[in-house]
Amino acid sequence: MDRIVDIATDGRHLSRERGFLKVSENGTEIGRIALDDITAVISHAHGITWSSSLLGELADRGVPVVLCGTNHAPRSVLMPLNGHHAQGARMRAQWAVKTPLIKQAWKQIIVAKIAMQAAALEAVGEAHAPLVQMARKVTSGDTLNTEAQAARYYWPLMMNEGFRRDRDAPDINALLNYGYTVLRAATARAIVAAGLHPSIGVHHANRSNAFALADDLMEPFRPLVDCTVRGLAARNGEQVDTEAKQTLTRLISLDLPLGDGQTPVSVALCKLATSLGQSFEIGKLNLALPNPPDAVTLAGLGS
Incomplete structure (x- = not known):
């Protein structure tokens, strides 16, 4: 079970206890979740404290810890150093890959x-044919910047x-930030x-972007966040409240067409990252790219 843990209340303490992430307030336990079920931990609150043993256990499971700003965009992401049994060889191939394949x-x-x-x-009743035409015109490396042209039409x-x-x-932008943060964290975990x-x-x-590849691989999944935010805003307003966060975190469990079956977003991200590594x-x-639902x-x- 893939779950995003969101810490949004000030002053909480997070620790490890017998295979669980335990959340405490003023020394009293208020909740726990199995470490093996966690996909990412996202914190928006002030005064949060963490035990080093918890952070070590999360790292062992490849779980990113994301610290967000007031705009719900990530300010820092803590990731493990080790990820895959063939990590060294795969990273060397990643560094050495030829430009035509990258493009x-x-x-x-x-x-x-x-x-x-x-x-x-x-799906929402808007004209989509121009985007279908644009998709057919994308060049190697997107040298014509069709992505930006599509964005100007789409938004x-x-x-x-x-x-x-x-x-x-x-x-709405804050809602999008939060949804993309969830998606980015799940993508970063899949990459590692x-x-x-x-x-x-x-x-x-960008030299200052430690998660450039996550920003690349999450691109096809972004419209899922956009649809969810549109639905949330129409039904519940534009505030980033608990209900909105829960709705957006559930996106990682949404089934997408991939290959001959249906695959949750979190698994689809893993398959995409793995296929890229094998391609290198x-x-x-x-590439194992998903089809739209x-x-x-x-x-x-979001509705």
């Missing part, structure tokens, strides 16, 4: 993202005509578990 990988990721955006617009229809994506803005280094991106290459090693691209599922997210 083709980014093309496939962007095609998958735009296809998911098109499916999302179709006004997904949210509203005056919407602008701004990490530092409140309301696959033996890859999260700072070595396919496209994102053999020098031939074979059906329109009814997309339209129902």
